[in-house]
Amino acid sequence: MVRALRVTRTRAGLIGLAACVAAGAGFLSGAGGQRPAPRAAPAPPPSAAAPRVPAPTLSAAPAPPGLPVxxxxxxxxxxxxxxxxxxxxxxxxxxxxxxxxxxxxxxGGRPRARLTPEISGMPLVLPIAARRAGWVAVLLPTANRRIGWLPPKGWSSRPLRDHLIVQRRAHRLTWRRDGVRRAVWSVSTGTAATPTPLGRGFVLGRTPTSGAIYGGLDALALSTVPDDRQSLPAGLRTAHTGIHAWYRSDAFGRSASNGCVRLPRAAQRMLLKHIPHGTVVTVVD
Structure with missing residues (x-):
């Protein structure tokens, strides 16, 4: 654990197709020496489509003082x-x-908490999971498999290119960028008693580690926390799930951690170099 252009068949298109077929039929009749049939009057142009009116944005209720952070x-x-x-x-x-x-x-619902620009010194980037009535739903930190809704002001957009997928049973971590697989590694995941939390989370940032067991490399702290804190030693119950290097290669391909994802040092170096804040990490069975 880590502490601290789709084309649609419109009515206008069907009218245009019918006019084209009618004109072609008249031409073919004339080619046989027959008197051409009188040409049909062109169809009137379709009326202009009504402009799209965006759905109204639901207003945000004022936040009461003292909301928890x-x-x-x-x-x-x-x-x-x-x-x-x-x-x-x-x-x-x-x-x-x-x-x-x-x-x-x-x-337009009830304000229940506050989000700040940083968490423990790490700039906070929240993945946008849905949009509705001008609002956006984001994945929340420190609340596994939960979303919160934000009105359209008070934040700036960030592109997300990367996606990490952890398969618990296969003990595999896949890194995708712009939808293309970049790398796959055999990893260690949590034990049956201290499983790696399922679902979508994201990278909060990087945090230092101590001890040779982590390969002398920083860890990636994730937004997820233990599903059962009491199953962990007292010193880890307030920790977050992490992705970090591990000193023993025989740990990979097994369920052996306290919930973190352990991987080879070379893989961790690559992730630390390329994976930014806000990258989605999806853990599946």
């Missing part, structure tokens, strides 16, 4: 479940809070 250790209850927690579809856009902003339990 989602930080590295705690996340308030009351947020809805991620409806696509096990989806392997990449999320390609994230957001960065420009200031402390309230997060709601639904578009």
């Amino acid at each position: 989602i930080d590295y250790w705690t996340a308030p209850r009351g947020f809805p479940a991620d409806p696509q927690a096990s989806s392997r579809t990449a999320l390609t856009e994230g957001l960065h809070p420009a200031r402390s902003i309230p997060v709601y339990d639904a578009p």
Whole structure:
């Protein structure tokens, strides 16, 4: 664990096709010496389509004072479940809070907590999972498989190119960039008693490690936390799941960790070089 152009068949298109066929039939009749049939009057142009009116944006209720802040250790209850927690579809856009902003339990719903620009010194980038009525749903940190809703102001957009997929039973980590597989590694995942949390999470940032067992490399701290904190030693119960190097190669391909994903040093170096804040990490069985 880590502590700290689709073309549609419109009515206008069908009218145009019918006129073309009628004209061709008249030409073919004339080719046989017959008097050409009188040409039909052209069809009137279709009326202009009505302009699309965007759906109105639901207003945001004012946030009351004293809302709890989602930080590295705690996340308030009351947020809805991620409806696509096990989806392997990449999320390609994230957001960065420009200031402390309230997060709601639904578009136009109740504000339940606040998000800040950083968590434990790491700039916060939240993957956007859905959009509705001008609002965006984001994956939440420190709240496994939960989403929160934000109105359209108070944040800036960030592109997301990468996606990490962890398969627990196969003990495999796949790195994709722009939908293309870049690398696959055999890894170690959590034991039956301390499993790696399932579902979609994301990279909070990198954090230092101590001890030769981590290969002298930083870890990637994830947004997810143990599903059962009591199954862990007391010193790890407030920790986050991480991706980090491991000193023993015989650990890979096994369920052997406290929930973190352990991988070879060369693989960790590559991830540290290329994987930014906000990258989605999907853990599946």
